[in-house]
Amino acid sequence: MTGVAVDFADVTRVYGTVRALDGLTLHLQPGEMVALLGPSGCGKTTALRILAGLDDPTSGRVAVGGNDITDVPPNKRDMGMVFQAYSLFPHLTVLDNVAFGLKIRGKSKAGRTALAADMLDLVGLSAHKQKYASQLSGGQQQRVALARALAIAPRVLLLDEPLSALDAKVRAQLRDEIRRVQLEVGTTTLFVTHDQEEALAVADRVGVMNQGRLEQIAAPADVYAHPATPFVAEFVGLNNKVAAQVAGGRAALQGIGTSLPTASGSIATGAGVALVRPESVRVTADPDGTAGVVSVSFLGAISLVHCIFDDGTRLIAQSPSVHAADLSPGVRVAVGIEQTEVLVVPSLVG
Numbered sequence: 001m002t003g004v005a006v007d008f009a010d011v012t013r014v015y016g017t018v019r020a021l022d023g024l025t026l027h028l029q030p031g032e033m034v035a036l037l038g039p040s041g042c043g044k045t046t047a048l049r050i051l052a053g054l055d056d057p058t059s060g061r062v063a064v065g066g067n068d069i070t071d072v073p074p075n076k077r078d079m080g081m082v083f084q085a086y087s088l089f090p091h092l093t094v095l096d097n098v099a100f101g102l103k104i105r106g107k108s109k110a111g112r113t114a115l116a117a118d119m120l121d122l123v124g125l126s127a128h129k130q131k132y133a134s135q136l137s138g139g140q141q142q143r144v145a146l147a148r149a150l151a152i153a154p155r156v157l158l159l160d161e162p163l164s165a166l167d168a169k170v171r172a173q174l175r176d177e178i179r180r181v182q183l184e185v186g187t188t189t190l191f192v193t194h195d196q197e198e199a200l201a202v203a204d205r206v207g208v209m210n211q212g213r214l215e216q217i218a219a220p221a222d223v224y225a226h227p228a229t230p231f232v233a234e235f236v237g238l239n240n241k242v243a244a245q246v247a248g249g250r251a252a253l254q255g256i257g258t259s260l261p262t263a264s265g266s267i268a269t270g271a272g273v274a275l276v277r278p279e280s281v282r283v284t285a286d287p288d289g290t291a292g293v294v295s296v297s298f299l300g301a302i303s304l305v306h307c308i309f310d311d312g313t314r315l316i317a318q319s320p321s322v323h324a325a326d327l328s329p330g331v332r333v334a335v336g337i338e339q340t341e342v343l344v345v346p347s348l349v350g
Contacts, residue, residue: 003031
């Protein structure tokens with residue numbers, strides 16, 4: 001398969017008084033996977049449905065491969081879709097489920113059987129081709145749904161919260177599998193999710209949406225390290241909110257005794273709130289330290305150490321669990337913060 005470009009041009013969608021999409025302009029490169037990330041009601045699924053032809057824009061245009069498809073019926077768009085619900089036919093075998101779209105398109109039985117078998121091999125389910133959906137796990141059923149969507153050689157693959165019904169371990173495994181398959185086949189893909197870890201792990205670029213608007217579109221590392229707006233900074237990742245005074249491009253953190261360079265988009269001067277990532281905070285046991293440990297949250301390989309300074313300022317540090325093992329409530333700690341840029345927003349935000 002070869003990827004095609006996808007373009008949303010100032011697309012709006014209004015339902016009564018609600019602007020589900022508010023001027024969405026977005027370009028997907030051929031073969032690129034873009035994840036639209038945001039809370040419920042932000043417009044990400046509306047964008048996907050408009051691209052699929054399942055909903056109509058109030059204004060604006062949508063193009064695929066340079067051709068305007070805004071008024072093209074859904075069945076003429078060559079889109080492959082995978083939803084949260086697996087939507088497999090219970091009376092068909094796995095192989096026949098994958099071949100179903102090919103049958104509708106008039107492909108010969110031998111041809112569709114061979115292609116469906118190839119798709120099942122791609123997703124690692126060849127050994128299950130004669131089983132029925134009820135005999136498969138949730139993760140396996142979603143792999144079948146992915147194979148079925150890819151079997152028709154879609155110009156664009158649309159993934160609408162495809163992993164949200166699965167448990168955490170299966171979700172992580174299938175997330176990586178979807179990315180592997182997408183890279184192998186090269187299909188341009190729009191992935192909709194509310195799960196930031198999911199979006200950051202699989203996408204070439206992540207678009208963060210809020211109230212119908214695209215607040216930032218960038219590579220995952222850039223979205224995380226350099227959020228363009230306070231909403232992006234708040235929604236993507238965990239942040240400490242620390243009172244700060246900004247002057248001369250630096251933020252003096254209240255109660256912590258250190259200052260950090262301010263990131264683009266920060267307030268220029270005066271009082272604000274600095275959004276400090278826990279992984280940039282370092283704590284070490286020190287009887288003369290300026291803070292005390294309140295609690296430690298064990299998360300496997302890492303732990304979150306909750307600290308409080310003598311003036312009441314609170315801070316969360318992310319630490320390897322092996323280093324946090326000696327930290328318990330009441331232990332005094334020295335706190336250091338890496339000299340990385342920090343976004344400072346007005347005090348009334350957050």
